[in-house]
Amino acid sequence: MPQANDVRNDAVLAKCLALITKTRDRVRQVDKTDFPTARSEDARQLILAALEALVDPKHLAAMDPQVLYNKLIRMQELVDDVESSASRDISWPLVSYWSDVWNDFFGDTGPSVFFASIPEHNYKISTYSARLRLLLTGLLSSGVITNLLGNRKLYCLHLASLEHTNLPMYANIAHEFGHALHDTCEMEIHARWANSFSPVIQSMLLDFVSADRDAAVRRILRTAHVLRRFAEECFADLIGARLAGPAFLLSLDEIAWGQDRDTWIVKLVPNDQQIRAYPSFNFRLSSIKQVIDIVEFIRDTKREFKSLDTDKLKATPDYLSAVEIDDSRDTVSAPVIDQDRDVIKEILSRHLDAVKDAIKSFIDGCQSFIDTKYGAQPQLDIRDIAALVHRLENDILPNIVPDNTLLGRPAAFPEILNAAAIFRLHLLMHAGPGSEAVLAEDVSKVERLTEKALEVSYVQRRYKANFIEV
């Protein structure tokens, strides 16, 4: 008589095999011609190879069917990422430009990235290959997994599908690149973090000891994780500001609309590695303004905007200085129930000003490190931005900077992004009551023109690279 457990395991294994076949068919049916960049195909091939390995009898024999079933269910999320990596929802010119920026940072042998859309109003990045590795661990040997996945990391960057036509908002992609860079340069960045945060951690430790000597070590270690998450967010903002300039400031400001702007959020969980923490929007925006030297940008932009036709547009740069950054009323919130929540929240609140100072010192250190490693921060060409805004105010694609030649000079990606962000801001600022329908059409128009400009300028650059003497 077969044991009940064996029968159940056989049934679960049969279900697993059916699920593998179903999942494999699903992945095979993803139309790779619709991928926004070629890296999506890497993700598709990785998961196909993993499924092939799982169904291999010599691997299958050693697996616990219950574990396999559980992991196959979770693997569907990775398939979702591949399926939602489609140019019907993601502007391929935009993400192609961003892929070029990524490659400039990480090179041909570093990590790579593909783009997928999500219904949440959020942007996030995760290591696709690491997620797959985690699912395969315990099912396949480490040698087989390494053979399948190699050593090169593949990231998946999730984009908010709700605003898929709002390309200026996609400056947030630069922030997500910052997380990947933080991951890649972890040792160098951690050294700077430790240097900047040591004094505040020591002060906080004294407070934790006073509160409860026995729990102090645990609490300070958990608080250190919180501080690292705060610092990582601000590091990602530094990269966002470096790559996208004021367009990033505006897109982050827009993300903050309707949200609590002066709360530092701490989400404690039992696994310290998964602790999440976010500085307040006002503090982040204030830091970004300093990184991009917003005062100088506004002064230069106003000077160049004098030649524009629309009076209200000339004043638009002033709004950049009005982006709210007052972080003096900041508070700490810890919404998740945890044994240490109240104490950590209280001591963090007490030391919040010192934490802010530590973050500023950390960002200064990281800025020097990034400048040394990748060159000085690229400067936006304000004159080009003004020329592109002038085209937008005349309903013309912001793709070319006129240079007294027949063909003109293709505009650079950051300048197109910033011109579109500023012009879009102008439309939103000057919409009067009752003009919603006109505003919707105008905003939609600038989004269309921006997307087309990105497409044709991207193609034009490649065309010129192939036919120098055009």
Add this chain to the structure above:
Amino acid sequence: MGVLNCEQIKERIEEKSYKKKLLITPILSPEQIGPASVDIRLGSSIVIPKKTYVESQDVTNADLAYQVEKRVYDRVRLKYHTKFVLHPDQLILGVTFEYIVLPFDLFGMIASRSSWGRLGLVVATAAVVQPGFKGCLTLELANLSESPIALYPGLLVGQLVFHEVPSKGAFAGYAGRYKCPTEAGLPDFYAQGADKEMSFWGETKDSGSQ
């Protein structure tokens, strides 16, 4: 007024003022400007009409036309270097790669390039571009040959010819039914209150009893 020649086209393109300028952007190669025309490329946006179970496309019924739009058309955004095969007798809507702005004293005509025409490809049936138009032009691409034709975004498929229009008087130019389109546009019979005109000519409750 005659057709603009190469030099006149270049002068109009090089005009500094956006109000007076003939804008065709981007022109990837100066060779696109011919003796009396400008060659234009196929863009990436394509609309594919499909066989469907909709009874008919009755344009006099605006509500029905909007409702069945997704059943009648597929939208595709091709990447460059991606092939699109246009089969014999197939009609699709494409778009120009170039964004075009005509000043109020110019009128445009779009036509197939002759080599494509000999292959059986027709690029535009609604060939007129009104003065003041701003946007990418929708192309009606039809394969009249017996063999499938491979198309790729970026290929030079059509040409634009320009005529001067006397701009004196009250002529207001293009009134803007389409607002700076950048993708292949679907038929739009109903803009600017035209739906009343269309529905007048359609079936009524008393149809057939006159």
